[in-house]
Amino acid sequence: MKPSPVTLKQLAQALGLSVSTVSRALRGRPEIAPATQQAVRQLAQQLDYQPNQLAQSLVHSATKTLGVVVPDLGYHFYAAVLYSIEQAAAQAGYSVLVAQSHESQALEAAGVQNLLRAQVEGLLVALARDTTDYAHLHRLIERQVPLVFFDRHADGLPATAVVVDNQAAACQATQHLLASGRRRIAFLAGPPTLHLSNQRLAGYHQALAQAGLPPPPGYVRHVDYTAQTASREALALWQLPHPPDALLTVSDRVAYPAMHALRRAGARIPEQVALVSFNNEPACEYMTPSLSSVAQPLAQIGQAAVALLLAQIKAPKPTLPQRVVLATELVVRASSGGEMG
């Protein structure tokens, strides 16, 4: 079943005009007689004519379509950024084609491939966790495909990226914990392959170093974002001979089960262990205690990424890669509120 088989040719025949006249009339070109305009418009409306964008795109070699590659739409962060990407794109008259990498480098490469075949005018990508070989992305750059990374970017690649200063954010979060009197601060990090996690780890170390407090051995643990490892590692920390009095986690997804496990193990939060996390998902506010978290500028990330991509698309010459660093905001809630207990 074809969507709409009404074509310019059919309109032309029905009206006894040529296709080009009909085409011009529909686009309101001034050279067409008002009477003709009228007639064409009316019939088009009546037959519910829809221009075939495929054909238009082929002629103009511009599809008015952007491609987005994200690891996983089940993560609130990516869904929320896609929200603002779609919105910004729509406002600019662009459509959005999405592909998920499911954290796999192979799927990511395949997704990029598919989007390119679909002739997207540019690509917005957040890297898969598994992506270590950047060949498929390098090709894009060589081919001068308009490209903007967001959130998870490839540090070595000469490409535009919209990011937050993860290190500074983690440093700030750690300093906040230090300021409330915490001295034994642990960190539940993501997989070591995750750049973003390493940056946060660096910020954590930075703050501790500045305070002259190196983390005790075993105070940094890597988890894979599953509830299982998160709660296991949180408990392991709690059961240390000298347990931490504060815990920074790489993501709310990790913080929820960690906090849950700690509470079940009898830890009083924030009195015995303060918690600060990243992402500030909507549910943070409703946790018990409410969860302190570093808010990402979700809307801004999407808007900036789309704006930068459109700029690249419109630019006559290849543009210089730039790094846009957006501000985060530490939202302090009960899980790290008040002084030490």
Added chain:
Amino acid sequence: MKPSPVTLKQLAQALGLSVSTVSRALRGRPEIAPATQQAVRQLAQQLDYQPNQLAQSLVHSATKTLGVVVPDLGYHFYAAVLYSIEQAAAQAGYSVLVAQSHESQALEAAGVQNLLRAQVEGLLVALARDTTDYAHLHRLIERQVPLVFFDRHADGLPATAVVVDNQAAACQATQHLLASGRRRIAFLAGPPTLHLSNQRLAGYHQALAQAGLPPPPGYVRHVDYTAQTASREALALWQLPHPPDALLTVSDRVAYPAMHALRRAGARIPEQVALVSFNNEPACEYMTPSLSSVAQPLAQIGQAAVALLLAQIKAPKPTLPQRVVLATELVVRASSGGEMG
């Protein structure tokens, strides 16, 4: 900057062949001499030739693209279903174009329009809350555009839909509350324009009627899914002369702030008020107390919707509308656990 300006013609010229031969070789047609195949393949690889899907689509009048229209990707439910839609589509060799209605009928109609212009082969849609006039959808059906509704469907429209039995699910949830000894059960519903909410309301009424317990006046309250109205109405219920001993909410988004407000007001959950909600978002498990919620079969919804849509696309004749009703599962947690306090 064009993605990849390498065309069949260029390959043909470089090899001293005709475009048709190159085209055939690339597609591995048997009539092409092995040597030629070889040569063509190699050059294509070397030049990183990418077929222009636009042109292919134009010839075949098939874009291998599906359109999805959802109210809001910030809602976990829609993001999660899009997750499975994209996955199922990708497995079938289809791409996914997304549009958001932002709960507005006008934007929904515009989104559909845009997707059609982009020549999507079919549409997956969850209606906007504001959609009361189905004209734009009726046109799709008349034009026999392959179409599958999910979650929020138009009851009067002769179209295929993938849904859950909201009434039965709400009935079951209410019965669960009754079984634990609750007798004064209130319901925080969504806007009265929301079909899905009305169905759940019906299920609630059904269970109460069966138990011979009509809800006290004022026990059904409509909220607009904002935290503000949710907590306000929950409090209003709690401050009634005869407050409820159980609360059913139309969505987790409503349940979180409602539960939060109740606890701040001193209500002990589940002893004084039991809570059951809908959607079973990941955070439910980590609420205090953990939140009982009706789980939607997210993956199945996406998979079924895509399967039904592809079936329509492939069918030579228009297919009969069908309603696929998927099973929900009440996940009982602490917020409604145990007998009455």
Added chain:
DNA sequence: ATGAAAGCGCTAACAC
């Protein structure tokens, strides 16, 4: 086994 030509639906350069 390969090439020439037509056409998918549309726009644009060039007549008249």
Added chain:
DNA sequence: GTGTTAGCGCTTTCAT
């Protein structure tokens, strides 16, 4: 003002 022609990149008869 309007029609004719060519062409976007590809596939597909139809020849040879």
